[in-house]
Amino acid sequence: MSDYRRFYRQKSIGPLVILFSLFALPLALTIQSGVWEEGSFTLKRIVSAILxxxxxxxxxxxxxxxxxxxxxxxxxxxxxxxxxxxxxxxxxxxxxxxxxxxxxxxxxxxxxxxxxxxxxxxxxxxxxxxxxxxxxxxxxxxxxxxxxxxxxxxxxxxxxxxxxxxxxxxxxxxxxxxxxxxxxxxxxxxxxxxxxxxxxxxxxxxxxxxxxxxxxxxxxxxxxxxxxxxxxxxxxxxxxxxxxxxxxxxxxxxxxxxxxxxxxxxxxxxxxxxxxxxxVAERAFEERKPSPMRTFFILLYSLFTIIFLLGPIISVLYRSFSKGASRASETTFSTTWYRQLLGFEQSSSHMGSALTALINSTLIGVAVSILTVTLALLLSVSIARRKKNSSFLELFGMLPMMTSSVIVGLGYVLIARLLRPSLFGTYLLITLAHTVIAFPFALRTILPSVRSLPETYLHASYTLGSSPQKTFRTVEMPLLRRTLLTAAVFAFALSLGEFNATLILSSSRIVTLPVVMYRLIGSYHFQGACALGSILIITSGLAFFLGEVAKGDSV
Amino acid sequence: MILQCSLQATYPDFTLDLAFTVQEGDLVCIIGPSGCGKSTTLSMIAGLIHAETGSIILGGEDISQKEVHKRKIAMVFQDYSLFPHMNVEQNIAYPLKNLKLKKQQRVQAVKELLELVNLQGYEKRKSTRLSGGERQRVALARALASEPKILLLDEPLSALDAKLRTRLREEIRRIHDETGITTIYVTHDQDEALAIADQVIVMDQGRIIQQGTPEEIYRTPRTKFVATFTGEGTILPASAFARTLRNPYHLEIPAKHRDPKNTSLFFRPHASHIVENPGEVRLQYLPFLAFDEVRVIRSEFQGTHWRNSCLWNEHELLCHSERKPKKEIVSLHVDITDLSYFEE
The missing domain is CATH 1.10.3720.10 (MetI-like)
Incomplete structure (x- = not known):
């Protein structure tokens, strides 16, 4: 019986080591940099920062x-x-x-x-x-x-x-x-x-x-x-x-x-x-029928919510298709920004890097989602099939949530100072930083699903002659397919929209979707930013939709 | 205060239409299968849901349009609904605050109420840490603290195990007798109802089928439903009466036994006596029914008696006996005073 427990315990070693070096190391560098001066420990910086x-x-x-x-x-x-x-x-x-x-x-x-x-x-x-x-x-x-x-x-x-x-x-x-x-x-x-x-x-x-x-x-x-x-x-x-x-x-x-x-x-x-x-949450009594006043209030609030939440998004989509002076009344429908974005049309400086940004962000996103889901899956099965220390491991996996993404980015800035990476190396660091940020969300999506898989499925598979390795591949993985897809899309969307850590890590040569959007906003080129933003909206929308679907038919 | 209810309401799955009166100081049990509308009736009296038409007259005043919190009708809910963010004392003091009692009086009242329900010293206990029976008592004390004109109990014992149920129902009856409060008690357990009620109301599909004392309900059920819901028994076609009647002293037979409207006759298992020897003569002056050539199919030992399933002319008869019948073929005698009739 303990055979398969050992199998799952070993599964956690890889992800733990990787997570540790991806998260704890940059964090340690940050702390060291904050309390270390000319080779000795000092609280001077922190104290003077506070004072x-x-x-x-x-x-x-x-x-x-x-x-x-x-x-x-x-x-x-x-x-x-x-x-x-x-x-x-x-x-x-x-x-x-x-x-x-x-x-x-x-x-x-x-x-x-x-x-x-x-x-x-x-x-x-x-x-x-x-x-x-x-x-x-x-x-x-x-x-x-x-x-x-x-x-x-x-x-x-x-x-x-x-x-x-x-x-x-x-x-x-x-x-x-x-x-x-x-x-x-x-x-x-x-x-x-x-x-x-x-x-x-x-x-x-x-x-x-x-x-x-x-x-x-x-x-x-x-x-x-x-x-x-x-x-x-x-x-x-x-x-x-x-x-x-x-x-x-x-x-x-x-x-x-x-x-x-x-x-x-x-x-x-x-x-x-x-x-x-x-x-007990049994609604034993009749639904309350709102009075006319309340009905009006509900209507008003619903309208307000819809406008407040959807208004900005629709404005972005609308603006990405308009061209002209800043006044909306003088604008006309146009796909210029999308043509510039895709490089079909000549464009000004920041818009010129939009296509590169789109490609970069997509590649980073794909890498992040593969890396994150693999790590989160291995750690999840290890946590779920473990008797001892499972909540400690879970907490460890959730730790990156407790530090802001700016600070994660700062840790990677310090690593970059040590390594002096090439352009490609910097993109790699960005990918790793995104992985750290996306990991807790992936873990939170996958772990509950793994936990809800009855262990008797595994026992049945073993008694039918499959090794733990084969059972993991042929029984567990297929049952988790939907969850893994959801987590992957989430990680992708998170990476695609990640701005804080990326900005702090990026030099002027680094371009990702949000960073170019920021530069476009900074130079008041809003329509261009809206075109890029619309791509983000669509991926976010997809992530949202998949999340709802997964919620709808969770096991 | 006398309570007179007349309630009508239509729901997607059933129609509620009933009228009944509860005398002051009575403990009335409403029994019926689940979904018969008994809990709905209780919620209507409390004011938690509203009838479409009808009236609830309490001491001469129609309270059916009054808001819940002004009715002075307390209710003990099935799962007790103790407030989880308050301890025992705070739970019981909650209605006392609504009565504008001073702190000193509240403390005293809580103490007395806890004594009444046999939970002395429970003041500071967390309401979420109590056992089922303790919760039940606290809920009862809290309901009584509101000085209600009527106390409603909605299946108060159904969440407890069988032994505790028997003890707590005695307890409820004792508390009722000590406080003298008019009480309506809803249950699906006929034994519980027969044991503690002054009056029993049997409900089915939103209607009242029969109201009476527990003995009346048990001994002379008016319909097949009441008969089978309140316990076991034997149902035979009414024609069996004429075929099996023995009247050795030629006494007058009451008219109800000859009523042509009756289609079925009914008697309880302990009303029938097994006669094992055909020649054996029971000391019996009154008219009785004698079923001869009865085959005993199965005997189960129940502790206080044997429960025998028998067959007579392809009808199943149920009969209790003190000892296990020795013979397979026996006779069964039933006094005609133990018979009831239905028109169905």
Missing amino acids: DPYTQRILLFTLKQAFYSTGAALVIGLPGAYILATYSFRGKKLIKALATIPFVLPSILVVLGFVMFFGNSGTLNTVLMKVFDLDDPPLKLLYSLGAIILAHTFYNFPIVMSIVATAWEGLDTKLEAAAATLGSAPRKVFRTITLPRLIPSIVSAAALVFLFCFNSFAIILVLGGGPQFTTLEVEIYRQARMMGDPSSASALAIVSMLINGILFLGYAFSQRTLTVTET
């Missing part, structure tokens, strides 16, 4: 914007959670599906969509100008704290909505009924019975959103538009790339990791209390 008023201002701003963004995401997301959990109405499925968009949308695309939708010549302003016959755009949102918070809200309120709604739907409604029979009016029932049981999920959602906003990079970099609105992550990038001072960047990275660690612990703790909930 530096400039850093303090940045840290304060980082916390402030994350705090406001989280607050705004809660204010907008919680009513949605209430609606989704309480009423059934047409379009509820659509809203639930739309709420998963932020999970698959690359951040550079969020930025672009935001500019295209809320920008001075964006869709919203164009529509408002037409409707109210105005000469100037009424909403001037870009490049301010408000823009950052608005973009974070757009990106994060669906997370609040879906996490809290899921918890809410899982609550046993009989408790509310019991409270009513004990003499509590509806408001009081909500305050004393429903709300206290929802708190863990609200805390959990808030911690997650805060974590995302704290580590937000692309949104701050583009929408912040200057040193005035710099966060810790952006400062790490600035120190490492622009100032050429990776040691200071490393010191900041250590500070950032400490704060992240605390936030992550808070999140993990709220997750733990979240699992201790009611098991």
Whole structure:
């Protein structure tokens, strides 16, 4: 019996070694660079980083914007959670599906969509100008704290909505009924019975959103538009790339990791209390029919969600097919940007590298998805078939999630400084960095499926004369095919949209889709950026679709 | 306070249409197979769901349009629905706060209620860490704390094992007697209902089939459904009466035995007596039915008695006896006072 356990245990060695060198080594380099000066250990850099008023201002701003963004995401997301959990109405499925968009949308695309939708010549302003016959755009949102918070809200309120709604739907409604029979009016029932049981999920959602906003990079970099609105992550990038001072960047990275660690612990703790909930979720009583006021409210909220979530995406798609001056009213339909993108037409500097970027990103994406899925599969079967230390291994596999992608990128910057790689070598480093970033997501997709495969299938195969190796190939792998495909598409989409680590690693010669998009946005060539963005939207859409399909018929 | 209910509602799978009265201080059991509408009826009285038409008159006042929390009708749910984020004391104090009791009084009231349900000292226990029986008692104490006019119990014992069920149903009856509160108790277990109820209401497919004391329901079921739902017995065509009647003292036979509307007759297994020797004469003055040439097919020992399945003219008869029948062919005697009739 222990034969096959040993077989699976051995399977984990390769991935563990590779993961360790891909993740832990760059991280160790970062830490070493932060605390090592002229051959000896020192906390001077970290201390001076913490004491530096400039850093303090940045840290304060980082916390402030994350705090406001989280607050705004809660204010907008919680009513949605209430609606989704309480009423059934047409379009509820659509809203639930739309709420998963932020999970698959690359951040550079969020930025672009935001500019295209809320920008001075964006869709919203164009529509408002037409409707109210105005000469100037009424909403001037870009490049301010408000823009950052608005973009974070757009990106994060669906997370609040879906996490809290899921918890809410899982609550046993009989408790509310019991409270009513004990003499509590509806408001009081909500305050004393429903709300206290929802708190863990609200805390959990808030911690997650805060974590995302704290580590937000692309949104701050583009929408912040200057040193005035710099966060810790952006400062790490600035120190490492622009100032050429990776040691200071490393010191900041250590500070950032400490704060992240605390936030992550808070999140993990709220997750733990979240699992201790009611098991019975039988809807014993009649569905509540909303009053006309409520119906109006539901309609308004649904409309708002759809516009807020789909508007930016549709704006990007629309703009990629338009040509002309900046005003939408004067534009015409055109496929110019796609022809330039594919190299059929001569184009200006950044657009000229678009085709190379597309090819590079695709190749990197394919490599990342093969590497990630192979590693995640081997580690998953090893974790699932193991009796001891399985949760420790799982935690190890999830570790890269706890460090921001900017910091992963910084680690690879330090490696690049040691190795001084060629252009091809730099692309290789980018591929490895993407693998580290994509790995936890692949593990989270594959591991549950492996766990749900009954071990009796393996036992049956062994008794029928197959070796563990053959059983793995002929029984387990085919059963996991769908999950592996989902994980591969996810990894591909993640790599294709990966911006943070790539940007910090890239010199001017490095081109990938998001990086070229960033350069196009930087030079106000929005239509070109939209054409590239549309390709990202389509791959993200595919990843999203496959994810939904896999969710629909999971074993 | 007298409760008079008249409730009608249509659902995709069945129609509910019933009317009944509950006397003050009674413990009424509603029994019926699952899906017969008994829990729905309870939810309607509590106000958790609404009837399409009808009225719920409690002490002269129609409460059917009142909101749940203003009805003063407490309910113990099947899975108890203790609030998981509160301990035992907080759970029981929850309705006391709605009654605007002061802290001091609340503590005292919780203590008394815990004594009533035999859980002294359980105040600080977590409600999620209690056993099924303890949860049940806490749920009961919490319901009583709201000083309800009526207490509703929705299959309160169905989640517990058989031994605990018997003990707790005695407990519920004791608590009912001590508090004197009008109680409606829904169960699908006929033994439970017969054991503790003052009145039993038998329901099937959204309708009331029979209401009466447990003895009436058991001894003289009005329909085949009531007869078989409340226990075992023998059903024969009504014509068997004339064929087997013995009336040694030529007494007058009550009219119900001759009613032409009757199509079936019914008796319980312990109403029939086995006579093993044809010549044996039982001391019997009253008229009785005698089934001769009965073949004993199978005898099962039940502890207090033997349960015998017999065959008489291709009809199956069920009969209890104190000892195992020695002979294979016997006679069965049934007093006519133990007979009931159906029109189906």
